[in-house]
Amino acid sequence: MANFLVSSVHDMKNSVSMLICGLDKVLTSVEAAELSTHAELVQMNHEAKRINNRLIQLLTLYKLGQKIYPFDPQSVCLDDFLRTTVAQYAQLLKFRQIHLEVRVDPGLYWYFDEDLISGVIGNALNNAMRHTHDHILISAEAHEGGLVLRVEDDGDGYPPELLQGDGNVMQSVDFHGGSTGLGLYFSAMVARMHRNQGVQGDLCLENGGSLQGACFVLHLP
Amino acid sequence: MHINPLDISSPATELNFSGKNVLIVDDYMEMRSILRDMLSSCGAEMKKIHMATNGNEAIAWLKKVPFDIVLCDLILGSGKNGQQVLEEAKYQSLVGPSCLWLMITAEKTMEAVTGTAEYQPDAYLLKPVTEASLRSRLAKIWTKKEAFAEIYKAMKQQDYSKAMFLCDQRLASDKAHTADLLRTKCDLLLVSGEYDRAKQVLEDILAVRDLPWAKAALAKILLKKNDLDAAKHLLEETTEANPAYLEAQDLLAHTLQVMGDLEEAGNVLERTVKLSPNSVTRQKNLGQVAMKLGKLEDAERAFRKSVSLGENSVLRTADAYLGLAKACSANKNAEQALKVLGQLNKNFAADEVRTKALAVEGLIHHQSGNTEKAKQIAEELGQSISNDSIHPDSDGALEIARLLLTTGDKEKAIQLLQSEIKNNPESATLLRDVAEIFDQAGMGEEGSRLIETSRQEAMLIMNRGVLLISKGQYEEAVSAMRDAYSAMPANIRVLLNLAYVIITYMQKKGPTPELVEEARHSLQAANELSPGEPRFVRLSAALNELTTLR
Numbered sequence: 001m002a003n004f005l006v007s008s009v010h011d012m013k014n015s016v017s018m019l020i021c022g023l024d025k026v027l028t029s030v031e032a033a034e035l036s037t038h039a040e041l042v043q044m045n046h047e048a049k050r051i052n053n054r055l056i057q058l059l060t061l062y063k064l065g066q067k068i069y070p071f072d073p074q075s076v077c078l079d080d081f082l083r084t085t086v087a088q089y090a091q092l093l094k095f096r097q098i099h100l101e102v103r104v105d106p107g108l109y110w111y112f113d114e115d116l117i118s119g120v121i122g123n124a125l126n127n128a129m130r131h132t133h134d135h136i137l138i139s140a141e142a143h144e145g146g147l148v149l150r151v152e153d154d155g156d157g158y159p160p161e162l163l164q165g166d167g168n169v170m171q172s173v174d175f176h177g178g179s180t181g182l183g184l185y186f187s188a189m190v191a192r193m194h195r196n197q198g199v200q201g202d203l204c205l206e207n208g209g210s211l212q213g214a215c216f217v218l219h220l221p
Numbered sequence: 222m223h224i225n226p227l228d229i230s231s232p233a234t235e236l237n238f239s240g241k242n243v244l245i246v247d248d249y250m251e252m253r254s255i256l257r258d259m260l261s262s263c264g265a266e267m268k269k270i271h272m273a274t275n276g277n278e279a280i281a282w283l284k285k286v287p288f289d290i291v292l293c294d295l296i297l298g299s300g301k302n303g304q305q306v307l308e309e310a311k312y313q314s315l316v317g318p319s320c321l322w323l324m325i326t327a328e329k330t331m332e333a334v335t336g337t338a339e340y341q342p343d344a345y346l347l348k349p350v351t352e353a354s355l356r357s358r359l360a361k362i363w364t365k366k367e368a369f370a371e372i373y374k375a376m377k378q379q380d381y382s383k384a385m386f387l388c389d390q391r392l393a394s395d396k397a398h399t400a401d402l403l404r405t406k407c408d409l410l411l412v413s414g415e416y417d418r419a420k421q422v423l424e425d426i427l428a429v430r431d432l433p434w435a436k437a438a439l440a441k442i443l444l445k446k447n448d449l450d451a452a453k454h455l456l457e458e459t460t461e462a463n464p465a466y467l468e469a470q471d472l473l474a475h476t477l478q479v480m481g482d483l484e485e486a487g488n489v490l491e492r493t494v495k496l497s498p499n500s501v502t503r504q505k506n507l508g509q510v511a512m513k514l515g516k517l518e519d520a521e522r523a524f525r526k527s528v529s530l531g532e533n534s535v536l537r538t539a540d541a542y543l544g545l546a547k548a549c550s551a552n553k554n555a556e557q558a559l560k561v562l563g564q565l566n567k568n569f570a571a572d573e574v575r576t577k578a579l580a581v582e583g584l585i586h587h588q589s590g591n592t593e594k595a596k597q598i599a600e601e602l603g604q605s606i607s608n609d610s611i612h613p614d615s616d617g618a619l620e621i622a623r624l625l626l627t628t629g630d631k632e633k634a635i636q637l638l639q640s641e642i643k644n645n646p647e648s649a650t651l652l653r654d655v656a657e658i659f660d661q662a663g664m665g666e667e668g669s670r671l672i673e674t675s676r677q678e679a680m681l682i683m684n685r686g687v688l689l690i691s692k693g694q695y696e697e698a699v700s701a702m703r704d705a706y707s708a709m710p711a712n713i714r715v716l717l718n719l720a721y722v723i724i725t726y727m728q729k730k731g732p733t734p735e736l737v738e739e740a741r742h743s744l745q746a747a748n749e750l751s752p753g754e755p756r757f758v759r760l761s762a763a764l765n766e767l768t769t770l771r
Binding site for chain 1: 227251252255258261262327330331347348349350351352353354357361397399400401429431432462463464465496689
């Protein structure tokens with residue numbers, strides 16, 4: 001059964017990849033004003049990318065469980081990294097008139113698995129986009145020998161159930177606003193995989209922060 | 222702290238494609254056209270973009286056009302896959318270090334993390350490929366290629382001290398490439414044999430961050446210094462924390478093999494093969510260990526896998542075919558074994574390979590009860606060795622000796638084994654192999670004695686020249702090493718020592734064309750036996766200095 005699931009996920013991923021490429025091509029080839037269905041297409045493209053991200057998360061979790069995930073921390077320039085990650089959402093942000101601010105020191109470098117952390121930040125950004133009024137802040141900074149990545153929004157914040165359990169995301173994963181909890185589970189797993197000199201990464205969810213909404217806080221050693 | 226608020230709609234990176242040739246390799250027409258459109262909107266000229274639908278077409282294009290950029294899907298339907306295309310292109314020098322190779326995959330593979338560095342693409346691009354991701358990846362690699370251009374050039378000319386100097390120079394200012402520069406610097410220190418300096422750099426790196434490659438490099442130094450226990454310990458720790466770091470797993474298996482712990486080496490290889498089953502070399506190694514452990518079916522399976530993986534690959538080895546033939550024969554399938562040897566002879570033309578195959582053929586006949594034929598081959602090989610018409614490599618000599626012992630020519634077999642020991646008196650693995658051959662022939666005790674005397678004799682002769690030089694007896698040193706060379710012509714230490722004493726002699730008394738030639742010949746022979754030894758690099762440099770002085 002597991003084999004069928006895995007091979008089906010692979011197959012679906014290929015189809016979704018083609019779908020995304022096709023939609024991207026259409027969207028870049030015409031001006032918004034010239035196409036009456038432009039808004040719908042942007043939304044469809046976003047949903048296709050969400051499906052793709054979910055499938056990647058499922059495959060990754062499967063591989064982590066089988067201990068065959070090729071974990072690959074590299075030295076990454078945070079400025080480049082956040083620019084690239086966020087660029088995938090530029091169209092939708094513009095369309096929804098959400099203001100996204102990214103704060104990062106251009107000389108900041110850190111070791112992490114770029115693909116995994118990109119998935120985590122993308123996931124957090126997706127959540128923030130759903131719950132924000134119109135403002136999201138992503139920031140990265142070195143703090144006490146670790147890296148702190150924050151995704152904050154100006155929405156109503158996380159529901160109290162999610163903030164219980166000593167910030168243990170694994171336990172508090174539940175159905176949050178239609179979410180399956182997969183994203184948070186994935187993020188917490190990824191955070192923990194990052195270790196250095198005996199220190200493990202972790203994920204915290206808080207309310208408040210500089211935008212007085214939800215704060216998704218990732219610590220990497 | 223400097224804050225850099227990003228404008229996410231900022232204009233994308235400018236890429237300069239002027240005059241650049243691009244190759245797209247993908248078996249899906251739609252993907253090819255999507256990629257072409259993306260490249261074109263990144264700035265590539267349409268008429269400079271070429272497309273191939275499979276591995277063979279790709280190789281044909283690569284032979285025709287010097288490409289600057291290759292976008293290649295990893296999975297290409299039947300025939301060669303993307304990795305094999307890359308291997309062949311690099312192996313045949315169809316692409317140089319300045320060519321930018323992007324491998325496109327559906328997901329991150331194990332090989333993406335720790336494939337053989339020599340045959341790694343510049344990057345893996347995960348599907349779906351978007352214009353933004355393609356653009357930023359191309360830009361990043363181009364900057365890196367620029368940063369390393371001079372360093373690679375110096376490395377290619379084997380001017381390691383210049384390469385090291387350039388690395389240090391860049392390290393002082395280039396923050397973006399610090400990690401890669403440090404890694405290259407360590408590689409350079411390793412190839413130039415500066416183990417203590419390399420160790421220092423690695424320890425400094427590891428004090429700040431646990432990096433598996435740095436631990437593996439440290440283990441390599443420990444191996445060079447023959448500190449096997451420490452190497453094993455470090456590699457076990459590294460593989461425990463990073464099971465996906467295959468290079469460390471392979472190194473651990475190698476260490477265990479050198480230590481003689483075949484059982485555990487086999488376990489590590491089994492584990493690694495499960496993680497990454499498509500390595501021609503690893504499957505062959507597994508087959509060899511399984512064979513030695515007497516796990517004949519496992520051996521046959523691994524060799525068969527290595528042979529079939531190697532079908533489209535330039536990395537295929539004759540040893541996998543030989544191993545498969547031996548495993549089939551041991552599994553009582555002589556017919557199949559001989560068929561494999563037939564395939565081997567079709568695919569490999571080198572004399573050493575043919576010789577080895579013939580010896581194995583003799584053994585197969587012997588095992589299947591055709592002693593007449595086995596004897597005939599043994600006599601043929603024995604003859605050729607006596608009149609110096611064949612020159613088997615180390616493995617080949619062992620195979621021949623094995624055959625000679627089985628067919629009853631004990632004297633010649635012992636001679637052959639003794640000369641192998643003298644050529645490699647410091648290789649624990651070889652000494653063990655020889656001991657095993659003696660054991661199988663029922664002459665264990667006599668064998669051990671023979672091994673020990675040959676080894677001691679060799680060690681004595683090997684170092685005599687260096688000892689004499691240190692006493693200032695230059696002529697005597699050269700003549701002692703010449704004697705050693707004629708007794709042990711394939712002993713790498715003897716070859717290097719001979720070159721060393723001649724060079725030292727010339728540094729004192731001035732060079733002559735004959736001596737320069739003799740030293741060069743000796744160095745080349747050493748480099749053929751074991752390419753890239755640090756001492757070879759150092760001595761070659763010293764020799765060049767001597768000859769350019771005049």
